[in-house]
Amino acid sequence: MDFSLSSDHQMAINLTRDFARKEVAPVIREAERQQQMPDFILPEMAKLGLLGICFPARYGGQGMDYLSLGLISEELEAVDSTLRVVISVHVGLNSMALLQWGTEEQKQRFLMPQARGEKIACFGLTEPGAGSDVTGIRSTARRQGGDYVLNGEKMWISLATRAHHALVVARTNPEAADPHEGLSAFIIELDQPGVSRGDIHGKLGVRSGSTGWLAFQDVRVPAENRLGEEGEGFKIAMSCLDNGRYTVAAGATGLIRACLDASLRYARERTAFGREIGKFQLIQQKIAFMVQSYEAARLLYFRAGWLKNNGRRNTRETSLAKWYATDAAFQAAAEAVQIHGAYGYSDEYDVERYLRNAKGEMIYEGTSEIHQLMQAGYALGYRVDTPLRKELPPYDPDFWQAIA
Amino acid sequence: MKIVVCVKQVPDSAARVVVEHGEVTWGDAPLVINPWDEYAVEGALRLVDEQGGEVIALSMGNEQAKEALKHALAMGCKEAILVSDPQLQGVDSLGTARVLAAAVQKIGGVDLVVFGRQAIDGDAGVTAAMTARLLGFPALTLAAGVRGVSSDxxxxxxxxxxxxxxxxxxxxxxxxxxxxxxEPRYPSFMGIRKASRAEIPIWSLDELGLPAPQPHTSWPAVLNPPAREITTEMITGATPQEIAEKLVDKILAEKVL
Structure with missing residues (x-):
C-alpha cells in the first residue's frame, strides 16, 4: 500500500493553494458580505485548468487523475467552500457525467468547451418539491418529433446564473411502473427561449457563491442532447452524485483542515489566566478531535479516488467519505468557533464562515441521513450496486495525456 | 534568445527563521523557490514569449534545490540544470557567482542571464552583479521591465x-x-507533468573545471533580533471624551508626539 502522493499531485496542490490563498483569501470576506461571487473566479479557475483537471487532454482537459480532483477540492475549500462548489458542480456533477455517459459527439460538443473552461456547467436535479426523493421530480420532457419539450423548475442550483450548460433530469414517462425508470437526463443550453433563471439570496452559508433556480417553459431540446438512453435518468443522476459527493468529501476535508489551522493559530496566540489557551486541556481535546477527523476524512476520500482511478464502483465508499467528512467538518467548525470565543462569533475571523458553510454540506448531495440509510442498507445487504451500462472510465495516463 | 534564469531554493517566506545553538533554523517549514526568482522566471518567459527562444533554469544547491527548478520548469522553462557539490557547502556570494558564471559558459551561446533582485534568505543581492563581472557582461540590475531588444x-x-x-x-x-x-504566472498542469518527469542534470565542480571555493566572507556569528518588551494598558473612562483626553495625556507624557 502506497500512501505517498506523486510529484504531479504535490504540484497540483501547490498551484491550487497558491491561487486560493493569493487571489481569493484576501477578498472572500467582503464577497461574503456582498453575497456576490467575485467575477474573476470562474475565468481564473478556467485559465489555471482547474475546471478540466481530470479529463483527457483530447477532450480539452488537463490529463490529471481523479485523485487530483479530490486534492484540488481539498485545497480550494481550505480557503473557501464556494470555490470547491464550482468544482463539484462543473466537474463532478456535470462534466464527469459527459465523460461517463456521453456519446463521442456529445463529448466533442459539450465536454470539450467545459473542460477548457470556455463554458460553465451546472446540474439540475433538485426541485422545489423534490430533494432526497428524486422520484418526486415533476419536470417533464415530452417527446415531439425529433425534439423533447421541457417544462419545470429546478431549485438550489449552484452556478444557475453563471452556467452555459445544465444537465437536467426530467420525467419522460409519467406512466412508468417504477417511477425511477420514467426519468431521463438532458444537456440543456441555457441561452435559449423559454429558460429563465435567478440567484437565491439570504442563505446561511456559501453566500459568495452563486446558488439559484432554473425554470423551463416549453424549451425545445433536440433528441441528440439526451444523455444516455430514455429512462436512464435516475441511474445517471446517481452516478453524477458518486462524483459530486467525492468532491464534497474532499472539500469538507479541507474545511476541517482550515478549522484546525485557524484553531492552532488562535490557541497559540490568545492568552487567558496567564497562559496561551493551547496549554489548556479542554482546548487540546478539541484540537485532537480535529486532527483525528482530518486524517480519517482524508483517507476516506483518498480511497474513493483510488477506486475511481482503477475503474471500480465506489458508491458506498464515496457516500461514507461524504457523510463522515461533512459531519466532521461541522463539528470541527463549531469547535473552532468555540475556541475563538466571541471573536469566532464575528466575521472578523474566518471560523464563523466555516461553520455556516459546513452546515450546507450536510444537506446537499445527499443529506447525512440519506448517507446513514445507504450505509445501513449496504451493511444489512438491502442495498447492492448493480453494474451500470456505462461506468466511469478508469484513469489511463497514456490515454488521458495524449492529444488525439 | 537563449536565456538562463538563476533560481535559489529558500525557506518559505512564512517560515519562522530563528537562531538556535548558533545555527539558523526554520524548523520543518517547506523550502520554496525564492519569491524574487519567480519574477525573474516570469520576466525571462515574457521575453521569449515575445522574442522567441528558450529559457534554461539554473540553480546551485543540494538535491532539494531541484524543487525550485521543477517550479521553474512547470512555469514554462525548457530545461533545468543543477550544480551540486559537497564542497559548495556554506559558499559565499562570490563563490556562488563563480559557479553560476562557469555554468553559463558551459551552457554556451547565452544571450541573457536573469536573476531575481535578491534571495530572501541571505538578502545580499550581489550575486547578479558579481556574475556579470565574472562573465564580462554588462549588469543591468533592478530592471522593472524591458523596453526593447535587438540582436545585440x-x-x-x-x-x-x-x-x-x-x-x-x-x-x-x-x-x-x-x-x-x-505577477509570476501559475504553472500549467502540462508544465507540472513535464517538470515531474524531467531528468535534471547535476553538474559538479569538476565538470565546471572549478576548484573548491575559498570563501571571502563567512558568518562568525548569527544572532536573533533582541526581544522587544511590550506592555499593554487599557485606557478606560465613562465617555469617549474622557478616554480620548486620558489617551492624549498619556501620549504627551510618554513623549510619543
Missing part, C-alpha cells in the same frame, strides 16, 4: 529610489528583475 542590444527600465532610469547595454548581459515586471 537590450534596453531596460530600472526601478531606483529616485524614480525610473532607462539603460541600454550590449548583449550578452546580466539582468536582475524587480517585482514590477508583473
Amino acid at each position: 542590444r537590450i534596453v531596460v527600465e530600472r526601478a531606483i529610489e529616485e524614480g525610473r532610469q532607462v539603460v541600454e547595454g550590449a548583449l550578452p548581459a546580466v539582468l536582475s528583475f524587480t517585482k514590477d515586471i508583473g
Whole structure:
C-alpha cells in the first residue's frame, strides 16, 4: 500500500493553494458580505485548468487523475467552500457525467468547451418539491418529433446564473411502473427561449457563491442532447452524485483542515489566566478531535479516488467519505468557533464562515441521513450496486495525456 | 534568445527563521523557490514569449534545490540544470557567482542571464552583479521591465529610489528583475507533468573545471533580533471624551508626539 502522493499531485496542490490563498483569501470576506461571487473566479479557475483537471487532454482537459480532483477540492475549500462548489458542480456533477455517459459527439460538443473552461456547467436535479426523493421530480420532457419539450423548475442550483450548460433530469414517462425508470437526463443550453433563471439570496452559508433556480417553459431540446438512453435518468443522476459527493468529501476535508489551522493559530496566540489557551486541556481535546477527523476524512476520500482511478464502483465508499467528512467538518467548525470565543462569533475571523458553510454540506448531495440509510442498507445487504451500462472510465495516463 | 534564469531554493517566506545553538533554523517549514526568482522566471518567459527562444533554469544547491527548478520548469522553462557539490557547502556570494558564471559558459551561446533582485534568505543581492563581472557582461540590475531588444542590444527600465532610469547595454548581459515586471504566472498542469518527469542534470565542480571555493566572507556569528518588551494598558473612562483626553495625556507624557 502506497500512501505517498506523486510529484504531479504535490504540484497540483501547490498551484491550487497558491491561487486560493493569493487571489481569493484576501477578498472572500467582503464577497461574503456582498453575497456576490467575485467575477474573476470562474475565468481564473478556467485559465489555471482547474475546471478540466481530470479529463483527457483530447477532450480539452488537463490529463490529471481523479485523485487530483479530490486534492484540488481539498485545497480550494481550505480557503473557501464556494470555490470547491464550482468544482463539484462543473466537474463532478456535470462534466464527469459527459465523460461517463456521453456519446463521442456529445463529448466533442459539450465536454470539450467545459473542460477548457470556455463554458460553465451546472446540474439540475433538485426541485422545489423534490430533494432526497428524486422520484418526486415533476419536470417533464415530452417527446415531439425529433425534439423533447421541457417544462419545470429546478431549485438550489449552484452556478444557475453563471452556467452555459445544465444537465437536467426530467420525467419522460409519467406512466412508468417504477417511477425511477420514467426519468431521463438532458444537456440543456441555457441561452435559449423559454429558460429563465435567478440567484437565491439570504442563505446561511456559501453566500459568495452563486446558488439559484432554473425554470423551463416549453424549451425545445433536440433528441441528440439526451444523455444516455430514455429512462436512464435516475441511474445517471446517481452516478453524477458518486462524483459530486467525492468532491464534497474532499472539500469538507479541507474545511476541517482550515478549522484546525485557524484553531492552532488562535490557541497559540490568545492568552487567558496567564497562559496561551493551547496549554489548556479542554482546548487540546478539541484540537485532537480535529486532527483525528482530518486524517480519517482524508483517507476516506483518498480511497474513493483510488477506486475511481482503477475503474471500480465506489458508491458506498464515496457516500461514507461524504457523510463522515461533512459531519466532521461541522463539528470541527463549531469547535473552532468555540475556541475563538466571541471573536469566532464575528466575521472578523474566518471560523464563523466555516461553520455556516459546513452546515450546507450536510444537506446537499445527499443529506447525512440519506448517507446513514445507504450505509445501513449496504451493511444489512438491502442495498447492492448493480453494474451500470456505462461506468466511469478508469484513469489511463497514456490515454488521458495524449492529444488525439 | 537563449536565456538562463538563476533560481535559489529558500525557506518559505512564512517560515519562522530563528537562531538556535548558533545555527539558523526554520524548523520543518517547506523550502520554496525564492519569491524574487519567480519574477525573474516570469520576466525571462515574457521575453521569449515575445522574442522567441528558450529559457534554461539554473540553480546551485543540494538535491532539494531541484524543487525550485521543477517550479521553474512547470512555469514554462525548457530545461533545468543543477550544480551540486559537497564542497559548495556554506559558499559565499562570490563563490556562488563563480559557479553560476562557469555554468553559463558551459551552457554556451547565452544571450541573457536573469536573476531575481535578491534571495530572501541571505538578502545580499550581489550575486547578479558579481556574475556579470565574472562573465564580462554588462549588469543591468533592478530592471522593472524591458523596453526593447535587438540582436545585440537590450534596453531596460530600472526601478531606483529616485524614480525610473532607462539603460541600454550590449548583449550578452546580466539582468536582475524587480517585482514590477508583473505577477509570476501559475504553472500549467502540462508544465507540472513535464517538470515531474524531467531528468535534471547535476553538474559538479569538476565538470565546471572549478576548484573548491575559498570563501571571502563567512558568518562568525548569527544572532536573533533582541526581544522587544511590550506592555499593554487599557485606557478606560465613562465617555469617549474622557478616554480620548486620558489617551492624549498619556501620549504627551510618554513623549510619543
